[in-house]
Amino acid sequence: MADRRRQLRGGLDHMLEGESPVPREKEMALTFKRRSMNIDLQKSLKLLDEAVSPAHPAQALSRTPRQGLLRHSVYTPKKVSSASKFDISDIYTPTHGSMIVNVSETSHSQQSALQLPMEMDATQDLTTTNVNLLLDEDPGMAASTGLYADFDQCLRQNGAPHQVLDLLSCFESCLSEQVTILRKLVRRARLEQQKFQKTYTTLDLLDKERSTWQLIYSLFKDRLETEATRGEGSMEEEDIDMVTDAKQRLIELSEQEIVNKLFEKDGSLRQCQLVVDWLESCAREDLDAVADNVKFFTDQPVVWENTLHQLQSRKKGTSINTERPLVDQLDPDAPVRQRRYLDDLDKEDEQRLLQHLFMCIRAGQLDKAQELCQSCGQAWRAATLEGWRPFHDANRQRLQATLAPITGNPQRDVWKCVCWRMAAEGKYDPFETAIYAVLSGNLKSVLPVCHSWYDCLWAYFRTLVDVKVEQEVRLRSITFRKPVDLPPQYWDRLMETTQVFEELEASTDQRIRTECQQCYHIIQKHVILGDMPALVEVMYNWVKERKTLPQHLLRFMANLVLFLRRVGHETNEELCTVILEAYVELLIKSDQKRLIAHYVSFLPPHLQVQWYAHFLEGVKGQEERQVCLQLAEEDGLDVAAITKRVVENIRNRDAAVVDPNVSMAINVAISEDDRQKIEAIDWLVFDPSQRAEALKQANAVMRSFILVKKHNAAREVFDKLPADSINVVYKIWHAKTGSTSLPPADDNAVREYMCTKAYLDAMESYNDWFSLYHHSKPSKPSSAEVGSSFTDRVAFEHRLKQYDQDLERWQYKLVRQTQTTKDRVYNVLLFMDGGWMVDRYEDPDDEESRPQQLATLRRMHIPALCLNLHHMLHSSRLYSECLQLADSIASEHYQLYKEFNKDDLQQLLRQIRESSLCLLDQNKDPLGYDLV
Template sequence: MAEASFDESFNFKRQVRRSLQPLATMLEGKSPALREQEMSKTFRKRSTNLNVQRSLQILEESIYTPSHIARTARNLRHTTYTPKQVLSGSKFDVSSKFRPTPKKTPQSSFFKSRDNFHTSFTSTSVLLPEEEMAEEITTTNIGLLLEEDPGNSASKGLYLDFKECLQNKTSQDEMFALVQDYETICEDQVTLLKKLVTRASKQEEKCQKTSDVLYLLKEELASWKLLHALYRDKMEMGLEQNTSADIEELMMVDGKRKYYSDKIIIDELFKRDYIIRQGQIVVDWLEHCAREDFDNMAENIKFFSDRAVGWENTLYRLQNKPPVSMGSERPLVDEMDPDAPIRQNKLLDDLDKEDEDRLLHYIFICIRAGQVKRAQEVCRKSGQSWRAATLEGYRLYHDGNFEKPEGEPVQGNAYRDVWKSVCWTMVQDPRIGQYEKAIYGILSGNLRATLPVCKSWLDYVWAYFRAMVDMRVEEEIRAKTKCTRPLVPLPDEYFQKVLTPPKVFQEIEACENVREEAHTWYHVIQKYLILGDTHRLVEMMYEWVRQGKHDKMRVPMHLLRFIVHLVLFFRATHQAMKEELTNSIIEAYIENLITEKHHQLVAHYVSHLPSEAQVYWYAKFLEGITDREEQQQCLSLAEKAGLDIPLITKTVVENIRSHSDINFRSLSYQQQEVTTVTEEDRKKIEAINWLVFDESQRAEAMKQTNAVMRSFIAVKKLEAAREIFEKLPPDSVDVIHRMWHLQTGSADLPVEERNTIREYLCIKAYLDAIDSFNDWFKLNNHGKPTRPSLGSGSTFTEKVAHEHRMKQYEQELERWRHSLNLQTQTTKEHIYNVLLFADGGWMVDQNQNNEMEEDMKDMKRQEQMDGLRGLVLPGLCFLLHNVLHTCQQYIECLRLADIVASEHHKLYQVFRKDELQHLLHLLRESSLSVLDQNCDPLGYELQ
C-alpha cells in the first residue's frame, strides 16, 4: 500500500510539473525564491502564479524529502529535537553501547578573548554524532524502563561512583581534579537519563519521575561546573586584588609612554580585580548553561531561505508593485535600507516582520549562550550583514601593530563609546521591539532594556552580572585610556546603578517573576557559591536537612549526596564553616545510606566524622547486619576506613543488649523458668559474633557475654543463657592470657580482665549446676523402672514369666539407684560449687581496683551481680534440699543449715525474710524425717 501510494503521488507530481513548467520558466529570475510559508491575504491574491510554483516545490519536497521540516511559524514553535549523546555512567551496562570518546580537560582561560569581555569557558562535555541516539534500546535500558522509578534505578550507581572518586583523591592538590570527576559522572548520567525520558514518554508517571531525577542531576552538573571555575580561579590567581603593577607603571618605558589599547587595560584590570574576574566567570558559566538549548535549537531549525536576501517578501512586493495602489493596502516601506521602517514610519511585509522578530529572538538566544559569532553568521546568511556589523561594536579595541609591526589585523571597535551611546539612545525608541532592545542593551550594559526578555532566574543573574562587568570595564577604560579624542559621554543612568554581587542577588530576589525560583535548592547553592559565603551556605543546607527530617519537604537523596560532597570539598579546601553543622549534614547522608541499604559506602563517610560520632553511627549501622559474611565485609571496610573496630563492635553489642533493661531487684526465685527464646533474645545472642572475629577482642567478648547472660539468668531464660555461653569459644580464657602476654609481655592480667574471667567461671558453675539438677530430676522422675504386675488367676506359665520380669526389674532398679546416687552426688557437688564458690563467693569480684573510681557501668554491673546472688543462691539452696530430701539424705539436708549460717560464706545475707522462713520450714521436714532414722532432730545418732 505504501509503495502504491508513493507511485501515485509521484505520477501526480510529474503531471502537474509538466503543465506548469512554462509558467515556472517565465517567472524564473524575476524575484528571489519564496519561502514555503503562508503569505498575507493581500499578497496571496496577486501571487497565484507564485503559489503554483510554491506548490510544485512543496510537492517535490513531500516526495523526495519526507523528513524535511517546513519553515513555518507553527513548525518553529513545535520543533522537536533529540538530545546529543555522551558517555554513559561508568556503573551501568549500557555504557558498552556507547563509543568511548576522550574527555576534554576544563581550562580556566580568562584572557583568551578579553575583547569579548568573557572567558572562553571550555566545557567538559564531548558531543557524539547525532545518529548515536538512533541506536537500539539495550537490555539494560529495557530493564530500567520496567522499574517503578527508572530515573532512580538508573542513578543508584552514582553513590558508589562519588565515593570512589572521593576515596581516590584525598590530597588538597587533587581537589579540583576531584570536582572534574564529579562533573564527568553527572554528565554521563544526565545523558543516560535523557535517553530514558525519551523511551518512557508513553508512560507518563515514570517519565515524570525520571524527569525529576534528570532535573536534579542537570542542576548538580551546573553547580559543579560553577564551583570548579570559581575555585580554580582562586587557586591560580589568589585572593589579592592588587597583585599586578599599575597600568601607568607598565606602560612607561625609559620615561616615555608606550602604546596601550582598551584590551590591554582591561586585561590588566581582570588580572588584579578579583571581584570583577569572578563576575566574568559567572557570566561565562551562565552562558555555558544556556548553550545546550541553543545547540539543540540551532541544529533543528532553519529560519530562512538559502539565498542571502533580507526582507525578501517586501522586496518582491516593491519590485512587483502595480502602477495604481489599492486603498486597502497598508503603507509599506518604499526603501530597503536598514533604517527605512523607523525613518519612514512604515511597515514591512507580514512575513518579513515575522521573520525579523524570530531572527532577533534567535540572535538574543545566541548572545545568551555566548555565541555572538554564531549570531553574526545567521545575520549574514539572512541578508542582514549590516546587523552582523552592529553586533561587533561592543568589542574592545586593540592594534597589535604598535608592538609587533607584522601586519596583524586590528581588533575591536575604536569608536566603541560612540556605538554604546547610540545603543542607549536606540533602546529608548518605543518602535523598537523588545528583543532588539535586549540585544543591544546587553551588549552595551543597559540592564533595563534586557530584563523584559529574561524569563528565568539564570537569565536575570546573567543580565545583572554582565551589566556589572560592563560598567566596571567602562569605568576602567574611561579612567585609564589616553585617546586622542574625547570619549562620548554615556547617560547618567549607566553609572548611577552601582552593582555588587550581594546587591545583584538582593535585587533579583525582589523581582516577582523569579522570586520563587530564586529560593529553590540549587539556585540558593549557586548564589552562595558565587558570593563565596560558604559559612552561610552550610547553614542553609543544614536547615534543609534538619527540616527534611520532620517536614514533607524531604531533601532528595541526590541533592543530599551533592550537599555532602560539597561540604567535604569545603572542608578539604579549608573554607570557613561550622564543623558541627557539617557533621550533621554528613550524618544525615549516612542515615540515608543505611536506609537505602548502600552498605559498602557507609564506612567511608563515617570516617569523615569525629571519633565519637564514628563509633555511634557505625555501631548503629552494624546493628542491622545479620549475615555473617556481610558482617565480616563491613568490618573489613571499617578497617580500611581507619575506624576504631574494637570500640565499635563493643558499642554494637551494648546497644543491642540495652534494648530491654531488666530490674534485677524486682525478681525472685519463685518465678517460673522461661524456655522460649524471643527474636529480641536472638539478636542479643547473635550480637556476640561481632566480638569473636578478632582474638584481640576476646576479653571484651567475654565481658559482653557475661552481661547478656546476667540478664538471661535474671529472668530464668536458662536455655538462652546456655546458647550464648556456647557462642564464646571454649579456649577464650587461654586466648585472653595469650593476647595480654603478646601485647604487654606480662603474665599478670589487669584487674578488669581477672574479674571478667571470674564472673565467666561463676556463670559456668551455675549453668553446670542447673544442668546437673535437670539431669537428676529427669532421672529421678522419669528414669525409675516400672514394677511389673501379675494379675489374679494367672497360670503357671505367667507366674514363671512374672518372676523372670521381677528379676530384671530388680536389676534395673539397682542400676537406677546406683545412677541416681551418682547423679545426686554430682548434682550436690555442682550446687556446692556455686554456694561455696572460692575466694569470696559466687558472683563476687575477688580483685577490686581501688585506684580508680567505678564508673556508671561498673556500678550497674555490681548491682546486677548482687541481684543475681540474691536471686540464684537461695534458689539453689532450695534445689539442693529437694535433691537431698528426695534421696532421703536428711542429715545432709540439716548440714545445709550450717552452711547457710556460716560466717565464712555469709549466705544468710542473700536471703530475704520470707526465704529464710521457707528454708526453715524445709529443714523442719528433714528434721522430722531424721527422727525415724534413730537420730536426734539435729541429725546426731542417739546413744
C-alpha cells in the same frame, strides 16, 4: 512563490509542535528529507513504546512532543566554559576568538577535563538495560543510584591536596554520565505516568548539581591560583610590578590592552567574568538542541522574500489586497521609519530569527549569531554585532615588516550610545531590543526576555562587567576626542554582586522570586559571593528543619563540605559534622554498605564509633560482618571501640530492672531481641586481641538473661566464646606487659565468666536430674489377673524382670546424676575467693549497674539453688546431707544466709524440718547422727 512559502510555513508549524509535516513529492526541503531518513527509528523504539504505554489500545496516548524548538526556555547548563581567569570574550562579549585574552586558548587540559559527553541522539536505540530502567517503579532513582559509589570513588582517587580541581572534574564527569542516561529515559517517557514525573524531578536535580559543580570549579580554580600567586610573590616582585605599571602609564594603551590589564589585576571583576562564562555555557545546551532545526528558514539568501514578492506583484498590478499597509522599501530601517508592516510570514521569520540570535548571544556564541545573519541574507545585522569590540592597533607601538590587523571599533563609544538609545526606544521586537541592550549594557531592556533565574542572573552580571570595563576604558584610554557620554542610567548599574541577588529576590516576577528560593540557586548564590560559612549554615538549617531532603541534594551537600575541608576553607566544623551525619544516615538507610566506612571516617572520633556501630547493628551474616569490619579498618576507624559499642547498643535495648523480691511470670522462650543480643557477641570474637572485651560483653549479656532465668539463652551466649578465651586473654596480656597478673577489669571478667559457667552447669545438671527423677522412672507392670493363662503369667514375669532391671539402671543413673548435680551446685554456693558473683578487685571504671546486677543475681539464685539442692537430696533420701546443707548456709565463712529473705528462709526451714523428721524415722537424731 508566496503560496509555496506558506506551504513550507505550515510544515514548520507542525515541526515546532513535534510532528513531521507531510511534504509534497519533488518539493520536499532538505530538512524534511533528513527527518525522513530517520523513519526506521519507529521500528527500533517500538518495544520501548509498548513498555511505557497503557496496555489497552483505547488508552494509548500520543508520544510526548518535544518542546517548541525556538521557544525561549529555562537554560540548563551543559559544560563549564574553559575560559581563563583573564577571559572577557565570553562575558564582556559573547563571542570567542577576539584579541582579548581567552582562557580557552591557554587551558586546553582544563577544557578536556571539563568536557561533557555528547548528548545521546534521539534516534539512538535504547539498550535492554534502559528498557529495564523504564519498567522500574522509580526509573530516575534506579538509574542514578550509582552516583553514591561514583562520588566515593572520586574522593578516594583524588585525595592528594594538589588534586582538588581534579576532584571537582571527577564529580562533574559522573553527573554528566547520569544526566545523559536520564535524558535518554525521559525522552521516551510519558509525563502522565507518576513514576516518570519523579524521573523528571531527579533529572532536574542532577542537572542543577552538575552546573553547580562546574561553577565551583571555575571560581575556585581562579581563587586558588590567585592565592598561590600571592603566596609565591616576594617584595622584589611587587617592586618590579610597581615600576612596570609606572612605565605602562607613560605608554598609550589601546582599549583592548586596558581591558586585559583590568582583568589581570581586578580579581572580583574576573570572578564576575567567570560567572557569566558559566551562565553562557549553561545555555549552550538549548542552543545545540535547536541549531539543526532552524536551518530550514535560513537557507534563503533573500531577506523578506514574501514582502518582496508582494511589492513585485503590486508593481505588476497583480498584488493581493492586505488589510495592513506594507512597507514599500526593503532597507533594514524601513518598518520603523515608515511605520508600516512586513508580510506576516516574513514577520514571523524575523521574530524567530531574532529569538535565535538572542539565544546565541545568551550562550556566548556571537560568531554563530553572525553566521546565521549572513546565511539569512542579513550581513548588515552581522556587522552591527561587531561594534562592541574594544579597539586595538598593534602597529602603533612597534613597526613591523608586515602590518598586523587592526581589531575592534575605534568608534565604540558612539556605537554603544546608539545601541543604548535604540534599546530604550521600545519600537523594535523585544528580542532585537534585548540583543543590542546586552551589547550596550542596558539591563532594563534585557530583563523582559529573561524568563528564568539563570537568564536574569546572566543579564545582571553581564551588565555589571560591561559597566566596570567601560569605566576603566574611559579612565585609562588616551584619545584625541572626548568620548560620547552614555546616559546616566547606564552608570547606575555599577553595583556589587550582593546587590544583584538582592534585586533578584525583590523581582516583580513571581517566577523569579520563587526560583531564588530553590536550593541549588541558593547554593550557587553563596558560591558566587564566596560566602562559604553562610552556605554551610544554610545547609545545616535545611538538615535540621526539613524532615526529608532529596537524596542527591544531601549527597551534594556532604561532598561539598568535604571539598571545603580539602581546600582549607574556614567553616563551622560543628555544622559541617551535622551535614555529614545526615548523609551517613542516608547511606545506612540506602544500604550503601561499602561507602559508609569512608564517609564515617570524616566525622570526629566519638561520632565515628557511634555511627558505624549503629550501622553494624543491622548487618547480618558472618561474611558480611567481616567485610564491614575490614572496610572500617581500611578507613582508619577504631574497630575495637566500634564493635564494643555495637554489643553495648544491642544488649542495652529494652534493658529492664528485675526486682528479686517481686514475683512475676517469666517467659523463658528466646525472643527475636534475645537472638540479636546473642549474635552480637560475634562482633568481638573476630579479633583475638578483643577477647577480654568479648568476655566482659558476654558476661553482661549472660547476666541479663540469668536475671530473667533464660538459661538457654545464656548458654548460647557462653557457647559463642571460644573455649580457649581465658588462655588467650592471659597470653595477650603477658605479651603486652610481660606480667601474668591481669588488670582488675580483666580479672573480674574472667572470674565472672567462671561463675557463670559454674551456675549454668549446675542448672543444666539439676534440670537433668529433675527430668530423670520425675519423668524417666520405669513404671511397674500391672499384675496378671486371677485365672489368667500360663502364657500371660510368663509374660508378666518377663515384664516384671525387665522392670527390675530398668529400675536398677534408673537408680544407678539417679545416684550418679544426684552426685554430679550436688557437686555442681556446691561449686556455685561455695565458690572460691569470696563467693559466687563476688569480684576479687574493685574497678573504678566498672559499669555503674554491674555491682547491683551481681548482688541481684546472688539474692535471686543462691536461695533458689539451696532450695533445689535440698529438694534433690530429700527426694534421693539423703537426709543427712540435707542437714549438712543447712550448716553450709549458716556458715559465717560463706555467709549464704545473708542472701535469703524472710520468705525464702522460712521455706528452707520447713524443708529442713521434714528432713529431720525423716531422720528420726530412721532411728537417727534430728541432725542425722546415729543414736547411741
